[in-house]
Amino acid sequence: MYLETRPQQPPRTAKVLMLHGTGQSAHTFQAKMRYLHEPIARALFASSALQSEFPYPGGVEFVYLDGPIPASELDACDETYMKPNKLPDSWLWGYGDPETQELKGLEHTWKHLATVLNEHGPFVGVIGFSAGAAWSVILTALLEQNLKTNPHFHVNHPPLQFCIAFSAFMFEHRTYEWIYARKIQTPVLHFLAALDTWITERQSLKLVERCAHAQVEYFQGSHYIPRGPRIKELVTKFIQKTSGVGKELRPGGYEDWTDA
Numbered sequence: 644m645y646l647e648t649r650p651q652q653p654p655r656t657a658k659v660l661m662l663h664g665t666g667q668s669a670h671t672f673q674a675k676m677r678y679l680h681e682p683i684a685r686a687l688f689a690s691s692a693l694q695s696e697f698p699y700p701g702g703v704e705f706v707y708l709d710g711p712i713p714a715s716e717l718d719a720c721d722e723t724y725m726k727p728n729k730l731p732d733s734w735l736w737g738y739g740d741p742e743t744q745e746l747k748g749l750e751h752t753w754k755h756l757a758t759v760l761n762e763h764g765p766f767v768g769v770i771g772f773s774a775g776a777a778w779s780v781i782l783t784a785l786l787e788q789n790l791k792t793n794p795h796f797h798v799n800h801p802p803l804q805f806c807i808a809f810s811a812f813m814f815e816h817r818t819y820e821w822i823y824a825r826k827i828q829t830p831v832l833h834f835l836a837a838l839d840t841w842i843t844e845r846q847s848l849k850l851v852e853r854c855a856h857a858q859v860e861y862f863q864g865s866h867y868i869p870r871g872p873r874i875k876e877l878v879t880k881f882i883q884k885t886s887g888v889g890k891e892l893r894p895g896g897y898e899d900w901t902d903a
Contacts, residue, residue: 653701654699654700654701655698655699655700655701656699656701656702656703656704657687657698657699657702657703657704657767658703658704658705658706658763658764658765658766658767659683659703659704659705659706659766659767659768659769659770660706660708660759660766660768660769660770660779660782661673661676661705661706661707661708661769661770661771661775662708662736662769662770662771662772662774662775662776662778662779663707663708663709663710663734663771663772663775664771664772664773664774664775664776664810665714665735665736665773665774666714666733666734666735667733667734667772667775668709668710668732668733668734669707669708669709670707670732671732672707672772672775673705673707675772675867675868676705676770676868678870678875679770679874679875679878680703680705682875682878682879683703683705683878683879683882684702684703685879686878686879686880686881686882686883687699687703687767687882689883706759706763706766708755708756708759709734710734710735710736710752710755710774710775711734711735711736711748711751711752711754711755712734712735712736712737712738712748712751712752713733713734713735714733714734714735715733735748735774736748736749736752736774736775736777736778737749737751737752737774741777741812741813741814741815741816741846742815742846743815743816744816745816745818746814746816752778753796754796756778756782756796757796757797757798760782760798760800761798761799761800764798764800765800765801766800766803767803767804767805768803768804768805768806768807768882768885769782769783769803769805769806769807770806770807770808770809771807771808771809771811772809772810772868773809773810773811773812773841773842773866776808776809776810776811776812777808777811777812777813777814777850779806779807779808779811780806780808780811780827780831780850780854781814781822782803782806783802783803783806783827783829783831784822784823784825784827784853785822786798786800786801786802786803786829787802787825787827787828787829788825802829803829804829804830804885805829805830805831805832805881805882805885806829806830806831806832807831807832807834807878807881808831808832808833808834808850809834809868809869810834810835810836810839810841810842810847810866811833811842811847811850812842812846812847812849812850813846813849813850813853815846815849823850823853826853826854826855827853827854827855827856828855828856829856830856830857830858830881830884830885831851831854831856831857831858832857832858832860832877832878832881833847833850833851833854833857833858833859833860834860834861834862834869834874835847835848835859835860835861835862836861836862836864836865836866836867836869837861837862837863837864838863838864838865839864839865839866840865840866841865841866842866858881860877862874
């Protein structure tokens with residue numbers, strides 16, 4: 644007698660992609676965001692409470708990425724509106740002025756993010772800060788559109804359920820108009836710092852206008868990740884409500900997606 648046994652699949656996890664800011668790293672971003680891990684996990688569990696079984700028996704996994712460009716090797720960083728620390732663990736997603744310039748190095752970022760989505764996805768959501776927040780919203784938009792126009796970004800991935808963006812901004816050069824041509828339907832929670840001198844309110848609100856289901860929250864502070872009970876509560880409530888909104892707005896989304 645011969646019995647064929649198939650290898651057991653690991654339990655499904657809810658993966659959240661985490662993108663740091665300019666000149667930072669996965670390690671430093673994790674240190675700043677760790678306090679939100681438990682509230683996010685609880686919110687994802689609560690949002691699935693009405694289902695017959697919890698869809699993520701493997702729990703919640705936060706996937707922190709380093710940007711693909713080492714800041715320590717780029718003298719061109721001196722031309723940017725931000726001057727990142729040139730430390731060994733300091734990374735970029737691109738460089739240049741996002742308000743006026745065609746950014747440099749983005750071909751590396753497109754390929755890097757596409758590889759992560761294809762090899763480690765699917766992800767239920769994405770969270771980013773500053774430049775990482777800008778890319779978080781870009782990913783959210785492109786996964787809705789499923790465009791084939793970018794030779795560096797070929798992915799097999801469903802639309803996300805949510806996006807949380809701290810101090811996000813648009814790439815405003817005409818080269819990137821195609822990214823924001825259609826309003827983003829995925830719910831996006833925007834945190835704006837009232838005293839931010841790096842990313843202006845105008846920059847953030849211009850991006851908010853491209854999000855059909857945006858929630859905007861201000862905090863008293865500058866260019867950093869806010870902390871405190873209010874932030875936890877806002878994030879928790881936002882994630883709890885995104886599942887219902889996502890299913891209504893994006894048929895064929897995460898729950899219906901299979902890796903062909």
